[in-house]
Amino acid sequence: MTLAFVLYKYFPFGGLQRDFLRIALECQRRGHVIRVYCLEWQGELPQGFELNIAPVRAFSSHRRNQKFSQWLSRQLQQRPAERVIGFNKMPGLDFYFAADGCLAEKTHQSSWLRHLSGRYRHFLHYEQAVFSAQSATQILLIAKMQQPLFIAHYQTPPNRLHLLPPGLGQDRKRPLDGKTIRADFRREWQLEEGERLLLCIGSGFKTKGVDRSIKALAALPGSLKQRTQLFVIGEDNPKAFVKLAKQQGVGERVRFLGGRDDIARFLLGADLLIHPAYFESAGAVLLEALVFGLPVLVTDICGYAHYIREAKAGWVLPSPFMQQALVERLEQMLTDDDERAHYAQNALAFAGQVDLYRLPQHAADLILA
Known part of the structure; x- marks a missing residue:
């Protein structure tokens, strides 16, 4: 045909x-x-x-x-x-x-x-x-x-x-040498021991809630904010969001990296995927985080958010959205290493049991x- x-x-x-x-x-x-x-x-x-x-x-x-x-x-x-x-x-x-x-x-x-x-x-x-x-x-x-x-x-x-x-995609699977890739990635991006990396991934920064993520980073306590970076990956014009980051006092903590074909390395190298979207029919990046063992902080408006809840692989913020709730949960997830490790283990276990392809x-x- x-x-x-x-x-x-x-x-x-x-x-x-x-x-x-x-x-x-x-x-x-x-x-x-x-x-x-x-x-x-x-x-x-x-x-x-x-x-x-x-x-x-x-x-x-x-x-x-x-x-x-x-x-x-x-x-x-x-x-x-x-x-x-x-x-x-x-x-x-x-x-x-x-x-x-x-x-x-x-x-x-x-x-x-x-x-x-x-x-x-x-x-x-x-x-x-x-x-x-x-x-x-x-x-x-x-x-x-x-x-x-x-x-x-x-x-x-x-x-x-x-x-x-x-x-x-079949390329979205955690490799056996994931720990080595993570270490190499963090050296490449000069992420020091104890420094936290947040990821926002997705084209369409407004819909994905990049503004919410920037404001949440800016609202973190001073010491935690100073050792946290936010990488934004996706195809969109970042001009308004660069301006917002500067206005919020975190311009040097936020990087816009455009669309990339090496997302796997970022998923392995980061500490948390933050996805406070205004609307998202599905959100494949949530599943990508699952298979790479990256904890997720997401709004319940996303179609695939229920997978994060079912896997116990992160935190799903309820509607109606409240910025303060995002800030409080972000601080908790960045400071509690045991919690993040637990979410990561749950994510990998869930991904090994459910067909996501x-x-x-x-x-x-x-x-x-």
Whole structure:
């Protein structure tokens, strides 16, 4: 079969993008032809993939998306595909990979002014095109907590909602020489004995709560703050967050390292993953921390936060979020070495018992059925 994979933008360090690539490669491995349609592609193109870049421009993102959908429809009329698999919400999909949460729920909770925005009306319309009871699109869910929200707002038939297992890459496994890698990493980054390293990982710094992490670091007691650093890894413009760190008096304690392909070394070298996200449909980085034995401090709004709770591999902050609760728990986790060691042991034990890698295979099973 010829499979059309559709997404607005591909870059190597996005969670949605990594899931797209693993699913497409799994379908290709099973003998199917892969066509990709997008607005922008960064990075290498896998061998055998056909890439189609939409020649559309617009002043606003929602108008650009509309033009892209119209272009895509014409392309598929000229060259049909047996399956159309989308990774962003839009009309005309056979399958939608639900990496984004329910916009109708977020809009319902926000200011009434958003209902008047052309941008929000556009995205709600595209969400409805996927999830309405009249649509035929099959939905691949990555977090169980999404399911009741879509059903409540759109009356989506449950038989169109398919919950996928987690899907870490096969390279996300703790190596046998993890302790040696950790020691080498900490020497490389000049982390002295007793110094603590926090990690924030994920593209989209605002959504991931990087501001909350910076403020929490700044609120630590003086001696602990002076021996704690925060490394922020991901693709985004750090300018506003660099300014915030300086305003909070921790500019020299926070480093922005961009997107990287050596995340494993950071997971082994750090002392804690801090992930106080405002919203996160899943959060694969939480599972990556599990398999590397890195304790996690996370908000319960994240779709995969329940794995941290079940594994007893860190602390899950309840909603509604309170900055002071984040600060208090961060201080506790940084100062209690025995607690962190216990969380790390629990994480590794849990990762050894639960399959965290089958998402691409399960998604391909559904797409190709």
